[in-house]
Amino acid sequence: MRGTKKIAISGYYGTHNAGDELICASLTMMIRHYIPDASITVFSADPRRTSSMYNVASVQRKNPFAILGALRTTDMLVTGGGGIFQDVTSSLSLYYYLLVICCARLLGKITVIYAVDVSPELKSLNRRLVVWICSRTHMVSVRTEQSRALLAESGMPKERLHRVCDPVFLCNEFPAIHSEQTASSRKKIIWVIREYPRRFADTRSTLMDALSNTCRLWAQKPVDQILIPFHAVEDGRLAEDLEKQSNGCLSLCTWESIHSVVAEVVSAHVVISSRLHGLILACALGKPCVGIIPDARVDGGKMKQISRENTAGIFIEDRDIEPQKLYEVIDTLLNEDQSRYRQSRDQYIRSAKTGCEQFWNATAQLLNR
Known part of the structure; x- marks a missing residue:
């Protein structure tokens, strides 16, 4: 050339x-x-x-x-x-x-x-x-x-x-990925939750109640819970509301560089996301994940179509979340051998x-x- x-x-x-x-x-x-x-x-x-x-x-x-x-x-x-x-x-x-x-x-x-x-x-x-x-x-x-x-x-x-594939699946090849690894005795749960349009206020309220109750169930456990507003503007208000409603169980990650988002997910043990690329990033980094599928009228069904076509994870419709059941799903993922998720990731990405x-x-x- x-x-x-x-x-x-x-x-x-x-x-x-x-x-x-x-x-x-x-x-x-x-x-x-x-x-x-x-x-x-x-x-x-x-x-x-x-x-x-x-x-x-x-x-x-x-x-x-x-x-x-x-x-x-x-x-x-x-x-x-x-x-x-x-x-x-x-x-x-x-x-x-x-x-x-x-x-x-x-x-x-x-x-x-x-x-x-x-x-x-x-x-x-x-x-x-x-x-x-x-x-x-x-x-x-x-x-x-x-x-x-x-x-x-x-x-x-x-x-x-x-x-x-979606470009984010290749994020596992970022040069800085391996240097971001940090050891900690505490396990980490990452939450990535999207904002809802005003016409879905009832759905938003129900989801907020379910998620905040789930977060509080983890309050007495040696677990760190980090909330990342993927879209700083659109998701910012929901993130602040959820942080308050969970009574301080969540720590809000206000990111400036995309590398800080990657660093948080690299060190996570489970990712729960209603944002498509939160889910894809978790899969790309070999992390167990739970996809919260929003009403198709919110994103045109894109999350449901692309995530299920391209990722391996557990999926829950936003209207079907029950705090105790979600807690149990997360608990199971936290205690599983996570190497199988990395193997699944490697096989898909190849x-x-x-x-x-x-x-x-x-x-x-x-x-x-």
Whole structure:
């Protein structure tokens, strides 16, 4: 490969959302592995923070002049990953990502889409737009079989369509992972609980009661309970409410760097999460986990579909939580031989990495032409 290759990344980054930041960390790691001489620029809502966290260049994602300036000088645009191709709340964010891809194509740049979902729940026009854009990019990878089938049925050439795992599954390869290990005589439970929209106030209240009662059952045990608001803004209020309602049984982890989130989960013994990437991170690090599946109207059923398709864990519907039963599930997991979870993780990741390797090798070849 001759000379430095400039790569721009377009995604939902810099919003203090741990799930998306984990994707960005994994994505930059993969680019540096397969394209060692890459110079990376990330489009971010907080360029200074993104630049510092990942050692990359970064521009404001809402500044069209900065975006166009970066696209003019880049060799490749990588769009992804995660659930960015959605129109549940608004179509505007979807149009933003598609417009950035169109601009890159008009400028004659290589465009690839990495580890996204293409939901059949998209509005008809939006679905046609996504399929049209995907068919005109150089390479597309998706993280669910449903998305792969949808694009394949729409005529996407097989050689340009890849199935990959969610990028967060590759977080076990972060260079700092093994140095984060710390020994402690106390066991640790990590809670990752998502906020609910206001129209689900009753569900939120019921869930809060069940979880706070479960936390209090552990109060007299030699166990540390850490609550991590994965989305600092959206989940922050719920985290504070749950901390108060549990009468001090929980310690709130207010994170600044994604590495501190990883460090907490590395040292955990059990993870309970209603955030998809909290669950995936636990599985990637070989930790026993319990997935709390939110009402499908909250996240479009994404947690249920992706987690059950890609992770090994225990799943409980949010409306079915009983404190004593959840306590017993956690107690069982705490006292199990955790090596089997690491073995399950290793087996899955060996298989999942095949798709990622094929995608990134093909992507690197595009830059070599």
